[in-house]
Amino acid sequence: MTTGKVKGIIANLVTVAVDGPVAQNEICYIYVGETKLMAEVIKVIGANVYAQVFESTRGLKVGNKVEFTGHMLEVTLGPGLLSRNYDGLQNDLDKLTGVFLKRGEYNFPLDEEKKWDFKPIAQVGDKVEAAAWLGEVDENHQPHKIMVPFVFEGTYTVKAIKGAGQYTINEVIAVLTDAEGQDHPVTMVQKWPVKKAILAYREKPRPFKLLETGVRTIDTANPLCEGGTGFIPGPFGTGKTVLQHAISKQAEAERTRS
Numbered sequence: 675m676t677t678g679k680v681k682g683i684i685a686n687l688v689t690v691a692v693d694g695p696v697a698q699n700e701i702c703y704i705y706v707g708e709t710k711l712m713a714e715v716i717k718v719i720g721a722n723v724y725a726q727v728f729e730s731t732r733g734l735k736v737g738n739k740v741e742f743t744g745h746m747l748e749v750t751l752g753p754g755l756l757s758r759n760y761d762g763l764q765n766d767l768d769k770l771t772g773v774f775l776k777r778g779e780y781n782f783p784l785d786e787e788k789k790w791d792f793k794p795i796a797q798v799g800d801k802v803e804a805a806a807w808l809g810e811v812d813e814n815h816q817p818h819k820i821m822v823p824f825v826f827e828g829t830y831t832v833k834a835i836k837g838a839g840q841y842t843i844n845e846v847i848a849v850l851t852d853a854e855g856q857d858h859p860v861t862m863v864q865k866w867p868v869k870k871a872i873l874a875y876r877e878k879p880r881p882f883k884l885l886e887t888g889v890r891t892i893d894t895a896n897p898l899c900e901g902g903t904g905f906i907p908g909p910f911g912t913g914k915t916v917l918q919h920a921i922s923k924q925a926e927a928e929r930t931r932s
Contacts, residue, residue, distance in 0.1 A: 675694075675741060675742065675743075675744065676692055676693065676694035676695060676696055676741075676742040676744075677692070677693055677694070677739065677740060677741055677742065678690040678691055678692035678693060678696075678702075678723065678739075678740040678742070679691055679736075679737055679738065679739060679740065680704065680734065680735065680736050680737060680738040680740060681722065681736065682736065683731055683734055683735075683736070685731065686726055686727045686728075686730075686731055687724060687725075687726060687727075688704060688713065688724070688725050688726075688727055688731065688734070689722055689723070689724055689725075690702070690704075690722070690723045690724075690725055690740045691721055691722060691723075692721055692722075692723050692740075692742070694742075696715055696718055696723050696742055697715065697718070697746075698715055698716070698717065698718055699714060699715060699716075699746045699747065699867075699869055700714070700715045700742055700743065700744065700745065700746060701713070701714055701715075701742075701743045701745060701746060701747055702714075702715060702723075702725055702740050702741060702742045702743065703740070703741050703743070704725070704727060704734065704738060704739075704740050705738050705739045705740070705741075706733050706734050706738065706778075707733070709777055709778035710741075710778050711727050711728070711729050711731070711734075711777075711778055712727070712728050712729070712763065712780065713725040713726060713727040713728060714726050714728070714747055715742075725740075728762075728763060729777060729778070730777070745867070746867040746868070746869060746870070747763075747867065747868050747869070748865040748866060748867050748868065749764055749865070749866055749867075749868050750764060750782070750783045750784060750863060750864075750865055751863065751864050751865070751866060752784050752843050752861075752862045752863035752864065753784070753790045753811045753813055753818050753820075753843055753862055754784040754785050754788065754813070754843065755783070755784065755813075756813050756814050756816065756818070757813065757814060758783060758784070758785075760783060761775070763780065764783045765779075765780055765781050765783065766781050766782070766783050766784075769781050784843055784863065785843070786842060786843060786844055787842065788842065788843075789840035789841060789842055790811040790812075790813075790840065790841060790842075790843070790862070791811055791812060791838075791839075791840055792809050792810075792811050792820070792836060792838065792839060792840070792841050792847060792862075793809055793810055793811070793838050794808070794809045794835050794836065794837060794838065795807045795808060795809050795810060795819075796808045796809065796832050796835055796848070797832065797835070798832050798833065798834060798835060799831065799832060800831070800832045801829050801830070801831060801832075802822050802829070802830050802831075802832060802850065803822060803826070803828065803829050803830065804821075804822050804823065804824050804825070804826045804827070805821050805822060805824060805872075806821060806822045807819050807820070807821060808820050808821065808822060808832075808835065808847065808848050808860065809835070809836075809847060809848075811862070820847065820862050821864075822850065822860065823860065823864040824864065824866055824872050824873075825864075825866075826850070826858070828852060828853055829853065830850035830851060830852055830858070831850065831851045832848060832849075832850060833849045833850065833851045833857060834848065834849040835847065835848040835849075836848065841862070843861060843862040843863050844861050844862075844863065845861060845862075846859040846860065846861055847860060847861060847862060848860045879901065880901075881899035881900060881901040881902040882899070882900075883899065883900045884897050884898070884899060884900070885897075885898045885899060885900045885902070885925060885926065886925065886926040887920075887921045887924060887925045887926075888920070888921070888923070888924025888925055888926070889917065889920055889921060889924065892921070906918065
């Protein structure tokens, strides 16, 4: 594990001298006494790393220890995601003991003790790949699909899969065998780096049809395509969210359950 020491501090931007390899967008923890502050590497220049701290750097000093995790900022995906309230780092705000998170406090975003009613979709012997459906659980009356993790490459064979029943998110619900004969246990949880696009699709069609948003100023002056992207700039209080709500309510968009 790569470590380092704080070399400079400018507000939330911290310069760290490292003793090993570090990647851009990697997560690190900077020690302030016994407290660890989460930070993200935004630039690497030789043996110097520039990290953006997600919290106040009050009390941080030159020479403090830094530990690098070897992975990027990740989102945890799994059953329970639709039932919780999160902050920007996916801390579960329903687990708070007070009004605010304590400095350096980070918690797991899902309920690890709750049991979910799992229904298998895949069968033993099926050939599957990333994003293929292995089973589903019901969450808020919506079918929450349990998929082959997005990081899996190539084709796998379902060696074993749990039958219908109640399981926690960390229990192994399937075992997949790769082309080399290695087994890979799969749970209901998978992690995905927030800055890495999910490419588990066969084809990405290009937008070809205008989206009727129902907002005349947009449809007339700044039309959008179905499947395209757009943005709503503006400072606080200018109605960006109100406009988003109007689009979501009035737009000609297909609403289906899958």
